[in-house]
Amino acid sequence: MNPENLSPRTIAVSAGRPTGDGAPINQPIVLASNFRNAPDYARTDGTESWQALEEAVGALEGGRCVSFSSGQGVASAIIFALRPRVVVMPTVSYLGVRKLLDLMQIREQLTVVQVGITDTANVLAEVERQTVVHGADKALLWIESPTNPTLDEADVTALCAAAARAGVRTAVDSTFATPMGQRALRDGATVVMHSGTKFIGGHSDLMIGLACTTDDAVHDALIEARTFVGATPGALEAFLALRGLRTLPIRYEASMRNATELATRLRAHPAVEWAKNVGPMLSFILKGGAVAADRACNAVRVVVQATSLGGVESTMERRQKYAGDAHVNPGLIRMSVGIEDVEDLWSDLSAALAS
Ligand SMILES: Cc1ncc(COP(=O)(O)O)c(C=O)c1O
Numbered sequence: 001m002n003p004e005n006l007s008p009r010t011i012a013v014s015a016g017r018p019t020g021d022g023a024p025i026n027q028p029i030v031l032a033s034n035f036r037n038a039p040d041y042a043r044t045d046g047t048e049s050w051q052a053l054e055e056a057v058g059a060l061e062g063g064r065c066v067s068f069s070s071g072q073g074v075a076s077a078i079i080f081a082l083r084p085r086v087v088v089m090p091t092v093s094y095l096g097v098r099k100l101l102d103l104m105q106i107r108e109q110l111t112v113v114q115v116g117i118t119d120t121a122n123v124l125a126e127v128e129r130q131t132v133v134h135g136a137d138k139a140l141l142w143i144e145s146p147t148n149p150t151l152d153e154a155d156v157t158a159l160c161a162a163a164a165r166a167g168v169r170t171a172v173d174s175t176f177a178t179p180m181g182q183r184a185l186r187d188g189a190t191v192v193m194h195s196g197t198k199f200i201g202g203h204s205d206l207m208i209g210l211a212c213t214t215d216d217a218v219h220d221a222l223i224e225a226r227t228f229v230g231a232t233p234g235a236l237e238a239f240l241a242l243r244g245l246r247t248l249p250i251r252y253e254a255s256m257r258n259a260t261e262l263a264t265r266l267r268a269h270p271a272v273e274w275a276k277n278v279g280p281m282l283s284f285i286l287k288g289g290a291v292a293a294d295r296a297c298n299a300v301r302v303v304v305q306a307t308s309l310g311g312v313e314s315t316m317e318r319r320q321k322y323a324g325d326a327h328v329n330p331g332l333i334r335m336s337v338g339i340e341d342v343e344d345l346w347s348d349l350s351a352a353l354a355s
Contacts, residue, residue, distance in 0.1 A: 008060055008180060009249040016056030016242055027052030029239045044227050049235040053242040054210075057200070060179040060245075061192055061212040066222040067238060071175060071195025072096050073231035074209035078171050078191055080229060081221035084140035085110055086130045090117035092152060093144040094173065095324030101142075117143065117154040124162050136167035143189075144173040145182070146278040149319040149334035153278060157187040164188035175199070175310075180252040181279045185214050191222070198310025198336075199280070202244035202251050206237040251312060251339055255280030258314075258345060259337035265346055271353045273331065281309070282335040286353070290330035293318040297333060299352035302344055309336030314345055 006014070018027055030049045033042040046054075050067045058065035068074045075097045079087075087101055091114040105112045113130060115123045123141070130139050141163045145154035156172060163170045169190040174182050178199045184192045194200055196208035209231075213219050226232060233241075259277040266275035266284050271292065275284035286292040297305045297318055306315040316335035320328045337345070 004062075011059045012056070012249050013246055015059040016052040016054075018052075027239070027242065029235045031235050043230060043232050047235055047238075049238040050233055053208075053233075053238045053245070056242055056245055057179070057194070057196075057210050058212055061183055061185055063185045063192070063212040063214040064216075064219045065210055065212045066219065066226060067196070067233045067241075068209035068211065068226055069231040069233055070207045071193070071197055071209040072100070073229070074193045074195070074211045075173070076100060077209075077222055077225035077229060077231060078193060078211060079104070079110075079140075080225040081218065082140055082169055082171070082190070084169070085134045085138035086113060087111070087140045087142050088113045088115055088123065088127050088130055089142035090144055090147055090152065090154070091115065092147050092150045092328065093117075093142075094148040094175070095322060097142070097144070097173065099324055116152075117145065117147065118152050120155045120158050123154075123159060127163060127166065127168055131166060131168060137169075139168045141168055141170045142173070143170060143184075144175075146176045146281060148176060149283055149325065149328060149332060151176070151276050151278045151281055151283050156182060156184050156189070160184055160187035160189045176281050177279065178248060178252055180249055185212060190215060191218055195310075196241045197308065199252065200245050200248060200310075201237075201241045202248060202311060203240070204308060204311035204313065206234075206240045206244075208233050208237045208241045252280060254339040255337050258339070258342045259335075261342050262335075262337060262345060262349065266349075269350070269353060277337070280337045282337050284333055284335070285329050286331040286333065288331065290318065290320065293331045293333050294321075295355055296349075296352040299355040300348050302340060302348040303335070303352075309334075311336070312339050314338040314340060 030047040054065040172184040172189045175195040191213045194210045256279045259282045263277040266272045273285040303314040319325045320330045
């Protein structure tokens with residue numbers, strides 16, 4: 001059956017399974033780097049464990065997927081593969097990618113131009129300016145939406161479509177959106193990436209990265225990047241990520257319900273200046289600034305104070321404490337809302353805010 005006609009819920013459950021009579025229902029973990037009487041080698045040709053995950057994520061995104069050792073590994077591979085001379089990117093976004101691009105700028109490997117990603121007209125004007133200087137084929141529009149940690153939402157459809165018309169490539173970091181929230185390949189994105197470590201894996205027990213594209217040349221360039229950088233996923237990680245993906249739709253929906261309810265209650269709370277959720281991600285700013293935010297993060301008991309996100313368990317932390325996020329509001333707490341009972345989460349959170 002054509003996956004185009006299936007709902008994401010069905011694709012998440014059914015894609016990437018072995019076929020044929022007697023086949024195991026799940027793709028077994030292939031713990032081999034070497035293969036008998038074949039030129040295949042795991043780093044260059046992949047393994048069936050990775051390929052099953054790639055097939056499923058590719059089916060969900062509507063393209064071909066290449067898996068990597070981590071989300072950061074994907075971001076590096078995209079830059080390696082697309083070789084932009086200039087990258088137009090959000091002012092506020094995931095600090096690991098920003099640091100990578102800053103470092104490359106310091107080494108004079110490319111130029112970075114930061115823009116407010118919600119101002120579509122300004123982003124496109126900047127892309128056009130850079131195109132005149134560097135050439136459309138040497139520019140890359142890097143979109144992260146929603147952004148980490150402020151949850152800014154870009155008009156991904158408009159940006160990807162306009163960039164494609166201008167011959168400019170776009171990379172979309174969809175880690176926070178997941179394929180449940182956004183499928184940017186349909187909008188004309190050149191490549192969509194995920195830190196599969198987060199919602200796709202969903203259990204905080206692995207690191208993996210995923211890149212999807214409909215462009216065969218980009219797909220081959222991503223494989224080449226993985227081969228030469230050597231950022232290959234582990235077989236167990238690929239197995240676990242695919243197992244996690246099976247429940248992504250219901251985890252995403254449950255977490256989003258919780259996050260939406262918590263955001264509503266937080267907005268009405270006297271200690272809270274601002275609160276917003278997009279899907280399961282929730283960011284809020286405390287009126288008491290860094291001191292109040294640190295106190296709340298140290299006081300939670302059900303929610304875990306931790307830096308990563310996307311698991312079944314709720315986590316939160318104050319982001320401005322990181323050097324790379326120094327420009328973020330000092331009182332901002334980024335919370336990844338899990339699938340616990342929302343009343344338990346609210347009791348925990350409201351007690352922490354009163355602490
Ligand atoms: C939006 C975003 N992109 C990429 C990454 C990097 O992913 P990983 O930690 O799997 O390398 C992260 C990690 O937090 C992230 O939040």
